[in-house]
Amino acid sequence: xxxxxxxxxxxxxxxxxxxxxxxxxxxxxxxxxxxxxxxxxxxxxxxxxxxxxxxxxxxxxxxxxxxxxxxxxxxxxxxxxxxxxxxxxxxxxxxxxxxxxxxxxxxxxxxxxxxxxxxxxxxxxxxxxxxxxxxxxxxxxxxxxxxxxxxxxx
Amino acid sequence: xxxxxxxxxxxxxxxxxxxxxxxxxxxxxxxxxxxxxxxxxxxxxxxxxxxxxxxxxxxxxxxxxxxxxxxxxxxxxxxxxxxxxxxxxxxxxxxxxxxxxxxxxxxxxxxxxxxxxxxxxxxxxxxxxxxxxxxxxxxxxxxxxxxxxxxxxx
Amino acid sequence: xxxxxxxxxxxxxxxxxxxxxxxxxxxxxxxxxxxxxxxxxxxxxxxxxxxxxxxxxxxxxxxxxxxxxxxxxxxxxxxxxxxxxxxxxxxxxxxxxxxxxxxxxxxxxxxxxxxxxxxxxxxxxxxxxxxxxxxxxxxxxxxxxxxxxxxxxx
Numbered sequence: 081x082x083x084x085x086x087x088x089x090x091x092x093x094x095x096x097x098x099x100x101x102x103x104x105x106x107x108x109x110x111x112x113x114x115x116x117x118x119x120x121x122x123x124x125x126x127x128x129x130x131x132x133x134x135x136x137x138x139x140x141x142x143x144x145x146x147x148x149x150x151x152x153x154x155x156x157x158x159x160x161x162x163x164x165x166x167x168x169x170x171x172x173x174x175x176x177x178x179x180x181x182x183x184x185x186x187x188x189x190x191x192x193x194x195x196x197x198x199x200x201x202x203x204x205x206x207x208x209x210x211x212x213x214x215x216x217x218x219x220x221x222x223x224x225x226x227x228x229x230x231x232x233x234x
Numbered sequence: 235x236x237x238x239x240x241x242x243x244x245x246x247x248x249x250x251x252x253x254x255x256x257x258x259x260x261x262x263x264x265x266x267x268x269x270x271x272x273x274x275x276x277x278x279x280x281x282x283x284x285x286x287x288x289x290x291x292x293x294x295x296x297x298x299x300x301x302x303x304x305x306x307x308x309x310x311x312x313x314x315x316x317x318x319x320x321x322x323x324x325x326x327x328x329x330x331x332x333x334x335x336x337x338x339x340x341x342x343x344x345x346x347x348x349x350x351x352x353x354x355x356x357x358x359x360x361x362x363x364x365x366x367x368x369x370x371x372x373x374x375x376x377x378x379x380x381x382x383x384x385x386x387x388x
Numbered sequence: 389x390x391x392x393x394x395x396x397x398x399x400x401x402x403x404x405x406x407x408x409x410x411x412x413x414x415x416x417x418x419x420x421x422x423x424x425x426x427x428x429x430x431x432x433x434x435x436x437x438x439x440x441x442x443x444x445x446x447x448x449x450x451x452x453x454x455x456x457x458x459x460x461x462x463x464x465x466x467x468x469x470x471x472x473x474x475x476x477x478x479x480x481x482x483x484x485x486x487x488x489x490x491x492x493x494x495x496x497x498x499x500x501x502x503x504x505x506x507x508x509x510x511x512x513x514x515x516x517x518x519x520x521x522x523x524x525x526x527x528x529x530x531x532x533x534x535x536x537x538x539x540x541x542x
Contacts, residue, residue, distance in 0.1 A: 102342040104349035105364035109326050111268060111385040114419060116327045119365030172417050173424045175535070177367045180524050187527045188410040195412035210413035211427030211535045213485045214525035216334050217368035219341045227329070227365045231419040256496040258503035259518035263480050265422060265539040270481045273519030331521045370488050371522035373495045381483070381519045 082203045084165035088155075091200060095156040096149075100126045102219060108161040114172070115230040117157055121222045122149035128220045135184030138223050143178065143186075144193030146224045151194035154228045155201070168230050171198055171208035175227040180214035187212045194226055236357045238319035242309075245354060249310040250303075253277045256373060262315040268326070269384040271311055275376045276303040282374045289338030292377050297332065297340075298347030300378045305348035308382045309355070322384050325352055325362035329381040334368035341366045348380055390511045392473035396463075399508060403464040404457075408434045410527060416469040422480070423538040425465055429530045430457040436528045443492030446531050451486065451494075452501030454532045459502035462536045463509070476538050479506055479516035483535040488522035495520045502534055 088095070099121070101107060109116050122130045122145075130146040132138045138146070159165050176191045178184075191212045199207060208228075218225045242249070253275070255261060261272050276284045276299075284300040286292045292300070313319050330345045332338075345366045353361060362382075372379045396403070407429070409415060415426050430438045430453075438454040440446045446454070467473050484499045486492075499520045507515060516536075526533045 103346040103364070104353045104358075104361060105328070106361040107363065109324065109361075109363045109385075111324075111326050112266070112420070114268075114422075116363045116383075118363040119329075119367075170417065170419075172419050174413070175365075175427075177365075179368075182524065184525065185529060187525070192411040199412045204412075207412060207414045207417075209415065209417050209424045209426040210411070211483075211485075211533060212527050213427075213523050213533060214487075215367050215369050215523050216336065217338065217341070219366050221339060225365060225367060229424075231417075257500040257518070258507045258512075258515060259482070260515045261517065263478065263515075263517045263539075265478075265480050266420070268422075270517045270537075272517040273483075273521075329519075331519075333522075369521050369523050370490065371492065371495070373520050375493060379519060379521060 084168060084201050087201050095159060096124060096152055098156055098160055099123045099153050107157045113232055113234055115232050117154055117228045119225040119227050120150040120153045121225055122146040128222045130223050131221050132223060133179045133181050134190060134223050135181035140186040140189050143190035143223055147190055147193035148197050150224050150226045151197045158230060162232060167232050169233055170206040170231050171202060172231050173229040174208045174210045176212040177215050177218060177225040179218045179223045184214060187214055238322060238355050241355050249313060250278060250306055252310055252314055253307050254280045261311045267386055267388055269386050271308055271382045273379040273381050274304040274307045275379055276300040282376045284377050285375050286377060287333045287335050288377050289335035294340040294343050297344035297377055301344055301347035302351050304378050304380045305351045312384055316386060321386050323387055324360040324385050325356060326385050327383040328362045328364045330366040331369050331372060331379040333372045333377045338368060341368055392476060392509050395509050403467060404432060404460055406464055406468055407431045407461050415465045421540055421542055423540050425462055425536045427533040427535050428458040428461045429533055430454040436530045438531050439529050440531060441487045441489050442531050443489035448494040448497050451498035451531055455498055455501035456505050458532050458534045459505045466538055470540060475540050477541055478514040478539050479510060480539050481537040482516045482518045484520040485523050485526060485533040487526045487531045492522060495522055
């Protein structure tokens, strides 16, 4: 099994600092060997780095970057909880919510902005399941929210 | 660990009677120590107590009350399954779906109507992870649906 | 416990061939005794069989058929992973995302197109929990996406 921490170094990827909660909730909860994460947004701290809807203010390329930023936040949050990403056995589940205009149709491409990062870090033999949904709006008017569940070693 | 049942009494919170299914599904399924709940709406029995979309027919304050009512239904359903809320180790995950108008932006505030109830009942050291999404519409034209997963003692 | 494989034969239900991924993800991930599935669409292979939104291009009856097709895909994917549906202890959780027009109100009826199939195959004593949400749009402009989690025997 490839080391995710080593892979991050090889890819010269620096994880961002932790995003901050916007209400009465935690960023992570572990139950047994499942680690559940709060829905990740493309924030730095509490500040959104992408604003608007896909197909309106933002195009698919920007959506991919926003998805990647949310995925990096997920990794930062997981590392903070676990100490090291190498305690992640695999990514189990990723649920993507994309804030979209009525006629946006490029959902899988945007989600791949995050899924391809996860593939690069954890390897193609540890891909997750995925759902992708186009919604009306997301907190702070961001374009992408990702719910991630990890399986971790105890 | 604080007793959730005692806390309910201290706060003079009476749980409502069980909401009724609207189709071919159960209100609860337990798998190991995870207790999964059907998406909770602001119903009494099968009757919606809040109708409409946030930012249109309903404002954020009403949305908070609707979220709190859905959360109380979640507790009623969990108690029915478990016998006592004191068998809940913690709330693991809460997913909020808010039916919103196009320009509604107060998602985290509405979700806190439920999250703050859970914090008051289970304590600030047992907060859940959370995702919040603004959607087009919900069953029975209600403004809030909450999916809750609990970790329970076996 | 009724045999789901036998029940499929009795009901003369043939499962479709596997749907194909649209990006960097897997169709199934098992963690312990939980089997998580990618969001299922009403596809054959990669080809959508229903296009459009409920309440606009499609009515509730077509929505029920689309939901049933997505549910059959879920069974095909689960059988591929497990070898036999008889390794399923029960369906734990089903999350329905319905692409809807602004005034569509028949969400539970559409979801029952899938829930009733699951009831017929696994029996009324093994129903799942359920959430149903009306959203803006789904991948490939399909009207229904279902996220399914199974509890399986190890």
